[in-house]
Amino acid sequence: MNDTLSIQLDGRPHAVAPDTTLADLVAALGHTPEAVATAVNGVFVPRPARDQALRAGDAVLLFQAIVGG
Template identity: 60%
Template structure:
């Protein structure tokens, strides 16, 4: 009898648009797949800021809403 497995894909909303990703994708994976330099983009999942150092541990789930934004730097 086959073992239960994770669904092949999950559906998220990325910057307001639907997007399908393989189950188990982390926020760091998504940033990389989109071609962004990790330090060049800010991230939030479901309205909560996710620090750069925490992205690799943040596995995206079906229904998550992901926002990418330009970090604000000033002087």
């Protein structure tokens, strides 16, 4: 049984434990939930939806949210 899943994090290979959620990943990287915006496989993921488990091969992007008008 494999102890890690391979994902892409900001374009680079990254290993996470099985059942890691997007929220878990953000926290493990030392970010507060409000500090970054997230996307998985090119789709924006709002903070309330970050409880989704990551899957092998997922492409995760973390970026600073820009607000303004």
